[in-house]
Amino acid sequence: MLSVFRAAAGRVVRGDVRYYAWMVFLLALIGLAISRYVRQLDRGLITTAMRDQVSWGFYIANFTFLVGIAAAAILLVIPAYLYQFRPIREIVLFGEMVAITAVIMCALFIMVDLGQPLRVWHAWPVLGIMNFPSSLFIWDALALLGYLAINVLLVLYALWRLATGREYRLSLIFPLIVLSIPWAVSIHTITAFLYNGLPSRPFWNASILAPRFLASAFCSGPALMLIILQLIRRFSAVEVDNKALFKIAELIAYAMGVNVLLLGAEMFKEFYSGSVHMAPLEYLYFGLRGQGMLQPWIWEATAFNLIAFLIFLVPRLRERPLFLNLGAVLIVLGVYVEKGMGLVVPGFVPDTLGEIYEYWPTVSEGIIAAGIWATGALLFTLMVKFTVPIYTGQIRAERAAERGRR
Amino acid sequence: MDDTPSESGRPATVSRRAFTKGLALGLGATALPTGPAAALDWTAFFQKHFREMSEEEIRRTVERLEREARHRWRKDIRISTTRAMPGVVFGAGVDLSRCIGCRRCVYACVEENNQSRNPQVHWITVLRFRKGEKWSDLANAEKYYEPGRVPEEGFFYLPVQCQLCDNSPCVRVCPTRATWKEPDGIVVVDYNWCIGCRYCMAACPFGARRFNWAEPTIPVDEVNPDTHYLGNRPRPKGVVEKCTLCIHRVRAGRYPACVEACPVGARKFGNLLDPGSEIRYLIEHKRVFRLKEDLNTEPKFYYFFSA
Ligand code: SF4
């Protein structure tokens, strides 16, 4: 089995021109981001546009979006194992790898946001002093670490079975899979609670926040999977059944329906009752006292989500590749704005003393964030490159052939 | 995307040299404490939480911090670690009928507590409201008023700083317990333990916490050398700070700087457990209120009207 892994690792460094170009592109982005990050370390977070009024920004927005992506792996797991929906079951492995990548990116986004990153051990078990159970930050860190561990175990187990040419032994792994489902829900719920539990910020302090988080995550995660799976199908020997893709699209339609409904409920409550607590939502959608930088973005996101909802709702549309991809891209972009900047920034606008500070990330923040996305893409590409020949049984087949010749 | 103002004029793209240098630095000097001051830095790196240190460890830590401060500020800076006195819980207040919005307290606080001049850090914010307009939700507060002279006709003022919450949301959310409430009711930060996550800033309902977005700068001759570990000792960049009611003064039996600086005597202060204190007299004899009482953070900072 180890020899199979070694053979697979050997293949990771081999590829065609497009593969090398992709790698160089990602490494260049990462290098650029590192140089910007070094500058940020040197000068402090003044290189960002965050200030006391809006003390979290683009980094935390990306973090929040990515927790949603990580949680979405389960949307593939549920039908795969619980309902024995074969076509999806085959590709769950890739969903789990997306989850692993997303959690690692989450950790990176938190790291670059810290004012004293070297002290991160202060929040670690045993070494530091964890404010548990009081701080939701600690809950979130533990939940994400646990989720990472579960997914790593699931992927390793699957690879091991594939490498030795055996079927999944469900009995062995089933408890872990069952555990992973509520766990995925919990990472996203806890992330929502991290914001939700702050009465100082009425925009977040609404009980609809956690359900809205989940609904939108179940849109963006699977939509991203739709794109990734098609890319894997295009660039490797992995076969992905169209039926699986259509099923995912259908699930997204339901999730988006719920997401839109919850958004409507929130809009109604705030704007009909019209208390001062509607100020952040007003800022986001209509502008407040002449200021509202996020307006075009949030309307764009809303339009994207609604269009994608219609596409995925109608079977005839979602089964056409063009529309399928269009819908997937629209949702990823839409939720990226809605659950990223659109969620974090209005929490701080107006601030607790009524001031409006319009936050927009600096070039430096943008480059560092791009670097983390590139790191994620690099990690995922390498994992896929490593996994595919094992997954397709290519390596085993070649070895068997070799042995036969001898 | 805009770049920060401080960077205007610099090209947005990074040259190749900076790029390679960045890579090398990222993996070396900046990421880990190495180089000439390494031994010093490693002790700082492993420094324990203030409340976990023994008396001996505190003594050695303070010695090192004083040494570092002398090096950085070219001045002898004393860092006291005076503990809370038993039987004392501090409270403070402002008489809104007297406050004239002159911001003397703001500047006295900056000087007393070694707040950064650039970037500008103010622990106290004075809000201005138009008389007759709604104000208690703070939504229409004006923070940047700049009149030729105060008080202005038709306006009134409300200074805000840490409200000394008894049930502090900032303490609740801090992942590392780097901020906590002392026995005398003062909420403090251990600047050597704070990781700079700013969760506490999101949690504070009164905009009281400040982050050191860059290395604080103070003209050397303006550095106040009389400091406290949990209060006004010079801070590094990347950590949170806030009003401590001048912990170094009040624990030595003096008034906070803002109370002393107020030209109209609008600011009040005292021991809430002492029935004879001025603050207790005011609470019992005036109609007092506290900001955002609906959030149940139980501030120990009182506002009242004497007239
Ligand atoms: S006012 Fe803010 S900083 Fe002060 S104790 Fe309350 S929550 Fe903490």
Ligand code: SF4
């Ligand atoms: S910024 Fe510092 S004091 Fe505030 S929550 Fe984070 S670690 Fe605690």
